[in-house]
């Protein structure tokens with residue numbers, strides 16, 4: 451069986467390959483398959499805010515639950531979405547004797563079993579028009595939704611937007627929505643992104659520390675524009691994402707600060723003054739002039755970045771590649787050896803179409819047994835001594851790994867079961883589609 455001449459020839463080329471790969475990093479993660487997000491027009495976002503301000507002025511100065519300014523806000527947002535092709539529905543609930551409303555808008559298309567949702571509360575407190583809290587988030591996701599329609603975006607996943615009622619009275623609307631969603635529908639929501647106060651007049655740039663993939667998507671945007679971020683700590687659970695998080699839905703979001711005071715270190719980092727992030731929080735001066743346009747602009751673009759990136763790939767996880775290119779020699783007719791990658795930041799189980807890239811340089815593939823080993827030790831055979839005298843195994847296998855938890859150490863195991871011909875593992879790559 452031995453092909454001495456070929457072995458000698460291959461030994462020469464192997465040395466080149468080995469040299470070229472010396473020092474390669476053992477494992478890397480990179481997002482794959484996402485479409486670049488368009489720029490969101492901050493002028494359009496501000497126009498929506500102006501319209502919400504007018505609605506407050508025309509309705510006794512606020513947009514609070516149970517007041518006419520709230521329903522007028524719902525009607526305004528709904529009309530904009532209906533005009534561009536969203537499927538909208540208004541969900542009613544009753545709280546403290548008055549009717550409340552959530553607005554849900556679905557963008558037709560995408561995988562109905564994989565939903566990415568963005569939401570903002572649309573109600574204000576009674577003391578003012580609620581421009582930063584939360585006209586800012588409401589207007590930004592409205593413009594993001596209109597941009598989806600205008601650009602004709604057809605994401606792999608299904609997109610949904612939500613505007614919540616009575617957040618200021620205890621996350622009432624979002625709790626109502628989640629509580630009335632059947633378990634099967636909850637499971638389809640692969641990410642909920644919350645935007646509550648994203649134009650604070652003395653802004654910080656805070657990212658929620660929840661689902662790691664969502665958090666990384668936001669951080670990636672801000673690092674790309676050179677703006678430092680911090681983890682949101684001004685009251686975790688104080689907005690509508692908590693309603694989703696409580697039932698196990700992965701969440702994330704952005705925030706520019708409420709009544710907490712900006713530290714001098716934060717002033718050095720972001721500019722502004724060592725005073726409250728929003729000195730008009732929950733007060734009558736939360737008007738149109740209580741908005742920092744730069745913060746509103748950056749956060750609006752970050753929202754689009756996250757929506758596009760999280761919806762563009764057909765994952766249960768979010769599109770990641772984990773690769774080990776370190777060489778592992780396979781002893782001739784000897785013990786099994788492994789190459790491993792550590793998967794992290796992937797929510798839930800591995801997909802039913804896990805792609806396993808195998809690169810084994812060997813002079814006789816009929817000697818080899820090759821398996822994929824899941825983090826819990828489950829074995830998936832990829833190759834079992836077939837192929838006779840052909841050499842090398844350089845191919846991608848698709849494995850149904852949906853019963854395996856994605857995160858953890860995965861191994862490629864190779865064993866040479868016959869004497870003479872030899873080789874090595876050249877690369878092992880897992881792709882979460």
Ligand code: TRP
Pocket residue numbers: 583617618646647682684685686688689705708
């Ligand atoms: N909507 C919140 C409120 O009115 C504002 C808020 C405070 C917040 N802390 C937060 C929003 C942290 C998001 C994250 O109380």
Ligand code: ZN
Pocket residue numbers: 571583584617646647689
């Ligand atoms: Zn709020």
Ligand code: CA
Pocket residue numbers: 782783817866867868869870871872
């Ligand atoms: Ca052999």
